[in-house]
């Protein structure tokens with residue numbers, strides 16, 4: 718019995734010796750550069766749904782609510798996060814705008830509700846991407862006619 722274990726052990730050791738340096742070698746280099754390591758993750762709570770993003774991402778558009786110091790009015794010291802009592806589903810599109818530079822219009826949303834969110838966050842609808850602009854304009858026109 719003991720002999721069986723003893724014969725097996727060298728193989729286990731050999732495997733360990735062979736495996737360890739390999740594991741060290743195959744560790745991928747972390748994909749962060751110096752710049753992003755100095756960045757800070759911000760927590761944004763929108764009606765209970767928590768979003769996380771880099772501060773640098775929001776700083777890309779300093780004329781908007783999230784990109785400016787205006788957002789500090791919404792900072793909750795206790796939870797250490799920004800809190801917005803707004804629609805979290807539409808916020809996804811707002812946040813993606815900071816990430817990609819493209820604002821998409823969610824077809825299933827009421828255009829007026831979408832416009833109100835944009836106005837709240839200080840984003841002008843003119844920057845809606847070409848992929849969604851036509852749809853946005855059509856819906857806008859339709860809505861104006863409906864309300865007239």
Ligand SMILES: [Zn+2]
Nearest residue numbers: 821846848849
């Ligand atoms: Zn689009």
